[in-house]
Amino acid sequence: MGKVGIIGVGQSRFVRAYPGSVRELAFEAYKEAVTDAKMTAADIDATVVCSAPEYDKQRSPAGVIAEYLGLNPQPTFYAETLCSSSSTGLKLAYALVKSGLHQAVMVVGFQIMSQLSSEESQERMGRGADIQWESPFGTMMPAYYAMHAQAHMARYGTDLEDLALVRVKSATYGQLNEKGMIRKPVSLEQFADPEHFFSGPVATPLRGGDCCANADGSSCIIVVSEEKAKAFDQKPIWILGVGAASAPVNMAGRDKLTGLAVAEEAGRQAYAMAGIGPEQVDVAEVHDCFTIAEIMAYENLGFAKPGEGPALIRAKETYKEGRIPVNVDGGLLSKGHPIGATGGSQIRTVVLQLRGEAGEIQVPDATIGLVHNIGGVGLYGNVTILGRD
Secondary structure, X not given: OOOEEEEEXXXXXXXXXXXXXXXXXXXXXXXXXXXXXXXXXXXXXXXXXXXXXXOOOOOOHHXXXXXXXXXXXXXXXXXXXXXXXXXXXXXXXXXXXXXXOOXXXXXXXXXXXXXXXXXXXXXXXXXXXXXXOOHHHOOOHHHHHHHHHHHHHHHHOOOHHHHHHHHHHHHHHHOOOOOOOOOOOOOHHHHHOOOOHHHOEEEOOEEHHHEOOEOEEEEEEEEEEHHHHXXXXXXXXXXXXXXXXXOOOXXXXXXXXXXXXXXXXXXXXXXXXXXXXXXXOOXXXXXOOEHHHHHHHHHHOOOOOOOXXXXXXXXXXXXXXXXXOEOOOOHHHHHOEOHHHHHHHHHHHHHHHHHOOOHHHOOOOOOEEEEEEEEOOOOEEEEEEEEXX
């Protein structure tokens, strides 16, 4: 059916507390994306709306958002795979276009998390695990990733400074991202200061500075057929490979804790479909909800061998000037993490990189980009590979 490409991307600012409704928030990303693509609502054949439920009182938000954006009577669908919802939406859009059912599909991701208290939000996240066998015992997101960090440290000798260096890199680029929520420099000294928030314990060995923050935000991606791309845009970014995987919900059902099997499997699928290897990736966005998550992603995606992820960050190989630039928009650690919008934001960053439109964070001559988006604690994993002509 020809190639499938992306010709429009948009994102709201990620903020601590958005003052409007979900439909108004979705409109911010939508407006930027349709302007970018030089399209109108009439040019969109279908919409995939993505979020994690229970953060907003609106049932079936896809219908409300489609109405507000003027996308009736086109069909609209709702996709949910926790934190990877909007990259799942991208895969669905790819399938709808590749099959020939639609020519232009819009993927809208959103989340307003500020309407809940921190305690309520953590409880919702905890229920992303098994509500019968795990979450009743107090397993929250930091505790899960702390287990991964402990396992990595025990097996490979990873230390607290390795984790802190990930946050230092994140902040280096987060300061430059006008869409991001946290735009302040971070130093190793802040992690060493017992009075600083960054050094405070959250779930051993993770500290305040090792964790991303909740945010409110939206993202929008416009996926089109090759024919449609030629009609609207001369520089489409092509979807070269899509991979997706799942894992047992219960941690007791996992084979290892030093990495995420879903990332390895989704990456294997995406590389095979694109016909490339990790050494050919020029720029990557990975799901750094915690500092250990970024280090594991280096290894799961083949950028480093198991146990050698810390060496990449120590040598600054994942900085903009390094061998494999990763999260040069600040990642989740600096942008914030509005669950349903995160994957779309990652995709937007890579699209801008491949177009050469990333400004101060531009990686020179980037032609192939990768997006790694994880739902839950390695419950869902999506890897998308993008490229330009």
